[in-house]
Amino acid sequence: MKVSGFLGIGFVVLGVAACANIERSRNLNDPTVPAKVTAQNVCSNCHGVDGNSISPNFPNLAGQTEPYIVQQLKSFRQHSRSDPAGFEYMWGLSRHLTDEQINGLASYFASQKPIKQPAEAGEAQVSAGKTIFEGGVPEKNIPACHTCHGDRGQGNGQFPRLADQHADYLLKQLTVFQRTDERPEGAMMKVIVHDLTETNMRDVAAFLQGMPPQ
Amino acid sequence: MRSTPYRLLRQLRRLVPLMVGLASVFATFHINDAFALPAFARQTGQNCVSCHAGGQFPELTPYGRLFKLTGYTIGERAIPLSVMGVASYAKVSDTSKSDSPSTDFQKNGSPLFASGSLFIAGKVTNNIGVFSQITYDNYASQTVGPDGEPTGGFSGHSQADNVDIRYADRFIDGNRDLIVGVSFNNNPSISDVWNTAAAWMQYVPVPSPTSHQFIDGTAPYPGFGSGGNLAGITMYAYWNKMLYAELGTYRTANKALSFMSAGIGDADTTKLRGTNNPYWRFALTHEWGPHNIMVGTSGMVAHVYDGGSEISDPDNLGRFKNMGIDSQYQYILDPHTITVQAAYMRQKQEYSANTLAAAAPPYFLADGVTPVAPVNSSDTTNTLRLKLSYIYRAKYGGSVAFFNRTGTTNTLNQTSGFDSSGQITSTDPSETGITSTRVTGSLSGNPATRGWTYEAFWTPVQYARIGVQYTAYSKFNGATDNYDGFGRNARDNNTFFLYVWAVY
Numbered sequence: 001m002k003v004s005g006f007l008g009i010g011f012v013v014l015g016v017a018a019c020a021n022i023e024r025s026r027n028l029n030d031p032t033v034p035a036k037v038t039a040q041n042v043c044s045n046c047h048g049v050d051g052n053s054i055s056p057n058f059p060n061l062a063g064q065t066e067p068y069i070v071q072q073l074k075s076f077r078q079h080s081r082s083d084p085a086g087f088e089y090m091w092g093l094s095r096h097l098t099d100e101q102i103n104g105l106a107s108y109f110a111s112q113k114p115i116k117q118p119a120e121a122g123e124a125q126v127s128a129g130k131t132i133f134e135g136g137v138p139e140k141n142i143p144a145c146h147t148c149h150g151d152r153g154q155g156n157g158q159f160p161r162l163a164d165q166h167a168d169y170l171l172k173q174l175t176v177f178q179r180t181d182e183r184p185e186g187a188m189m190k191v192i193v194h195d196l197t198e199t200n201m202r203d204v205a206a207f208l209q210g211m212p213p214q
Numbered sequence: 215m216r217s218t219p220y221r222l223l224r225q226l227r228r229l230v231p232l233m234v235g236l237a238s239v240f241a242t243f244h245i246n247d248a249f250a251l252p253a254f255a256r257q258t259g260q261n262c263v264s265c266h267a268g269g270q271f272p273e274l275t276p277y278g279r280l281f282k283l284t285g286y287t288i289g290e291r292a293i294p295l296s297v298m299g300v301a302s303y304a305k306v307s308d309t310s311k312s313d314s315p316s317t318d319f320q321k322n323g324s325p326l327f328a329s330g331s332l333f334i335a336g337k338v339t340n341n342i343g344v345f346s347q348i349t350y351d352n353y354a355s356q357t358v359g360p361d362g363e364p365t366g367g368f369s370g371h372s373q374a375d376n377v378d379i380r381y382a383d384r385f386i387d388g389n390r391d392l393i394v395g396v397s398f399n400n401n402p403s404i405s406d407v408w409n410t411a412a413a414w415m416q417y418v419p420v421p422s423p424t425s426h427q428f429i430d431g432t433a434p435y436p437g438f439g440s441g442g443n444l445a446g447i448t449m450y451a452y453w454n455k456m457l458y459a460e461l462g463t464y465r466t467a468n469k470a471l472s473f474m475s476a477g478i479g480d481a482d483t484t485k486l487r488g489t490n491n492p493y494w495r496f497a498l499t500h501e502w503g504p505h506n507i508m509v510g511t512s513g514m515v516a517h518v519y520d521g522g523s524e525i526s527d528p529d530n531l532g533r534f535k536n537m538g539i540d541s542q543y544q545y546i547l548d549p550h551t552i553t554v555q556a557a558y559m560r561q562k563q564e565y566s567a568n569t570l571a572a573a574a575p576p577y578f579l580a581d582g583v584t585p586v587a588p589v590n591s592s593d594t595t596n597t598l599r600l601k602l603s604y605i606y607r608a609k610y611g612g613s614v615a616f617f618n619r620t621g622t623t624n625t626l627n628q629t630s631g632f633d634s635s636g637q638i639t640s641t642d643p644s645e646t647g648i649t650s651t652r653v654t655g656s657l658s659g660n661p662a663t664r665g666w667t668y669e670a671f672w673t674p675v676q677y678a679r680i681g682v683q684y685t686a687y688s689k690f691n692g693a694t695d696n697y698d699g700f701g702r703n704a705r706d707n708n709t710f711f712l713y714v715w716a717v718y
Contacts, residue, residue: 003469006471030290055504055547089264
């Protein structure tokens with residue numbers, strides 16, 4: 001292939017690029033890009049195309065409540081949620097999303113089907129977690145999780161779905177609530193988890209990851 | 215090491231002002247942490263750890279690999295410029311076995327500003343993106359006086375470094391995920407997204423070899439015999455995050471493609487015959503939980519003219535055939551990042567007819583009478599690299615690496631030997647004997663080099679790293695002891711290396 005051949009291919013590629021299909025866009029600063037396109041071409045890289053992420057570094061979004069996703073994306077966009085795992089990835093990605101796109105992303109992921117996660121913990125730990133989820137820790141005045149998050153952990157409005165979430169992610173977020181003010185939208189949780197021990201948090205996270213269908 | 219720890223510390227003290235100054239600058243930048251990011255980070259608004267495993271450049275995370283495979287197009291167009299600088303200090307174990315330590319161990323024990331790079335990188339359109347690097351080497355060459363002798367000074371030089379311009383598209387829905395793309399690049403495997411690819415599996419930063427010649431960056435690495443600064447086009451596809459395939463070919467970076475070798479003089483430009491210099495790469499990948507693994511293979515056949523030779527003469531043409539296998543495992547779950555890497559490459563080099571014709575070995579065996587064996591028309595080398603690294607909170611990291619190159623013995627590669635008196639001399643004022651090369655020479659004509667590298671580093675902020683490295687050789691140029699014929703042992707080349715690296 002001569003130099004002209006290389007350049008020819010270059011021009012063809014440029015021509016094809018000029019006709020780029022917005023249906024496969026990865027542009028995060030274009031309000032005309034449909035939310036579904038962004039979900040599948042950008043969000044999917046970490047959260048999975050169906051909202052079920054492979055790595056526990058990234059939360060599962062499948063079946064998450066729409067109001068919660070909207071609230072979180074707006075918190076990232078305005079930099080009010082500032083836990084490292086959040087801002088390192090999400091501040092930039094959300095910075096120019098429109099409200100309409102955020103609503104669309106929330107709708108997309110809320111409608112995805114959650115995949116059951118493997119129950120990695122032992123029976124005793126899961127049982128201890130179930131006890132906290134369903135009954136709280138009465139001696140410390142810690143209410144039961146299901147009171148707000150639903151009896152199956154399915155979430156309720158701005159109270160997020162917890163069922164089938166990665167235990168590692170849940171544990172880290174409980175720690176963020178307990179030890180920092182990096183999630184002001186969840187200030188209520190700071191009070192609730194204040195007296196939870198790390199073992200309590202590990203137990204309840206383990207239970208929620210492998211939460212059995214009811 | 216022959217130097218006492220006290221002497222080393224005394225020399226390191228000279229770096230203190232530099233370190234304090236840099237730390238002050240980093241502390242200032244830290245205030246604007248989330249905004250003070252290089253080109254790609256500005257484009258996506260994300261931190262470096264999103265794409266680089268544990269913030270350890272250039273190793274990519276699964277997301278970073280997808281960012282590259284989709285043509286550097288995620289995000290929005292931003293100022294596509296970044297700069298990088300390296301300050302370093304190196305100390306070789308033994309500098310005494312040399313005719314001219316100031317020449318053989320240039321800048322040994324001297325803190326220096328080693329190199330800097332300008333990156334032009336970023337999204338161009340929704341499908342096209344660029345990663346390109348122009349590097350200034352502050353110690354590119356040693357200046358020579360009118361008498362032809364080194365003056366002790368250096369001259370800097372800038373040239374095109376890595377160039378990767380790519381077009382990519384992705385077809386993804388709930389049932390399939392196919393990424394396809396085309397890369398125009400100047401270095402075989404620079405288009406790759408795994409850190410065990412030949413172009414990427416290297417401890418970085420790598421200062422100029424003329425200033426630090428025995429650090430890990432100059433130790434054997436798997437690589438393609440063609441070298442870089444070529445012009446290539448490769449096409450790739452990644453299917454369901456499971457199977458990766460890339461095919462391409464390379465040619466000389468000349469005429470309208472000369473920007474890919476910009477800054478390199480004609481005599482130093484790698485010249486290939488035609489465009490039939492194929493490159494290929496296949497990989498299988500899998501992710502589960504915080505783990506991911508890749509097992510792959512790559513290869514290239516390159517028809518390369520001897521450096522600086524006349525390309526109209528077919529007798530100046532040699533050939534490299536490379537084939538490698540590599541594997542990378544990553545565990546990434548905050549705050550831990552663990553990477554295990556293995557790369558093995560076999561290279562066969564067939565020498566040009568003119569190289570062979572001009573390569574009558576001048577040396578004798580130790581008896582001073584029997585000539586050494588005639589040269590072989592080809593050589594085979596096998597290079598193995600293993601590396602284990604761990605990073606905590608994307609700030610504190612360390613690694614250990616093993617390298618081992620073996621290969622055929624060939625008197626063509628012998629640069630030290632006995633003369634007709636059974637002597638080995640490195641200077642020959644009467645010009646009646648045969649000279650040998652000290653320090654970098656080879657008495658055996660065998661390339662065997664083996665050793666370990668240990669590194670510890672600290673990343674105080676995401677765009678700066680301070681690291682210490684120690685490279686220990688158990689074999690060098692074919693021997694453990696007396697590899698150059700003048701009593702220099704492999705362990706004499708052991709090198710301590712300290713660097714401060716910043717990118718913005």
